Amino acid sequence: MAAKRILIVEDEKPIRDMIAFGLRRAGYQVSEAEDCREARAQIVDLRPDLMLVDWMLPDMSGLELTRSLKRVKDTREIPVIMLTAKAEEQDKVGALEGGADDYVTKPFSPRELQARIQAVLRRAIPVGSADVVEVNGLRLDDSSHRVSSGDQEISLGPTEYRLLHFFMTHPERVFSRGQLLDRVWGGNSYVEERTVDVHIRRLRKALEPYSLESLVQTVRGSGYRFSTRET
Numbered sequence: 001m002a003a004k005r006i007l008i009v010e011d012e013k014p015i016r017d018m019i020a021f022g023l024r025r026a027g028y029q030v031s032e033a034e035d036c037r038e039a040r041a042q043i044v045d046l047r048p049d050l051m052l053v054d055w056m057l058p059d060m061s062g063l064e065l066t067r068s069l070k071r072v073k074d075t076r077e078i079p080v081i082m083l084t085a086k087a088e089e090q091d092k093v094g095a096l097e098g099g100a101d102d103y104v105t106k107p108f109s110p111r112e113l114q115a116r117i118q119a120v121l122r123r124a125i126p127v128g129s130a131d132v133v134e135v136n137g138l139r140l141d142d143s144s145h146r147v148s149s150g151d152q153e154i155s156l157g158p159t160e161y162r163l164l165h166f167f168m169t170h171p172e173r174v175f176s177r178g179q180l181l182d183r184v185w186g187g188n189s190y191v192e193e194r195t196v197d198v199h200i201r202r203l204r205k206a207l208e209p210y211s212l213e214s215l216v217q218t219v220r221g222s223g224y225r226f227s228t229r230e231t
């Protein structure tokens with residue numbers, strides 16, 4: 001198996017060197033950027049499998065960089081782990097709402113970082129590999145834009161379709177309304193969070209005749225999750 005490529009975006013050289021050293025030793029192919037501008041160039045050249053992004057960067061915050069990557073189709077699926085010196089709960093939520101897949105608070109041990117990287121890589125879906133996804137008999141074919149259960153086609157509106165596609169390719173994870181807005185609606189700030197609830201209701205209603213509506217689960221106080229496990 002080819003070595004996974006990791007891009008480190010961190011302006012403090014000693015920290016960057018320390019992380020790079022540990023990751024290279026663990027068998028990753030590592031590249032480094034000290035600001036967002038350089039990171040963007042590296043993303044094009046390297047096509048990283050995962051990015052580590054520091055929160056405080058000289059030209060733009062790591063959070064803004066992450067947000068902008070998650071808005072673009074080509075870079076949306078690159079998992080991002082934010083490195084943050086901020087330990088406050090609010091900042092963690094901010095990182096996740098901004099589209100980061102996880103965050104690590106400084107100072108962290110190389111071992112902790114590697115465990116997080118492995119977990120995030122495990123649940124990432126390689127780009128282009130999810131043309132057809134099937135869960136519990138619910139089948140979504142992205143090349144023909146068809147959703148079906150057995151031989152019956154399920155008719156969905158465009159937003160419900162995008163929502164279902166996102167859920168099916170990111171199963172068993174809780175997403176806040178803000179995250180769903182970012183990932184499914186492309187971070188359109190004019191859309192309100194309760195819009196998400198409306199489309200979730202429509203999606204469940206469309207799945208109901210096939211008894212598949214329980215796949216779309218409400219996680220109280222957090223958001224929504226697509227799961228085959230009982231709540």
Ligand code: CA
Nearest residue numbers: 011054056057
């Ligand atoms: Ca920094």
